[in-house]
Amino acid sequence: MSNEQMLVDLCFELALKIRMGTKVFEDNDQCGEWVAKELREHGFNTKPCAVRWGILVDKNGEFIK
DSSP: OOHHHHHHHHHHHHHHHHHHTOSSSSSHHHHHHHHHHHHHHTTOOEEEETTEEEEEBOTTSOBOO
């Protein structure tokens, strides 16, 4: 796993943990969508895959290995 993917995983994990103690987002899906949008705006394109909230993808939407 790349350092970039570990950073993406950490961003999702932290946001979801913070969400538990706040009422900023209605549910985990809304929180996950917000994190993905923020990451995308900073050059980290992701898409959900199985139990992972975000896997890095290239500009064509293909998973980065």
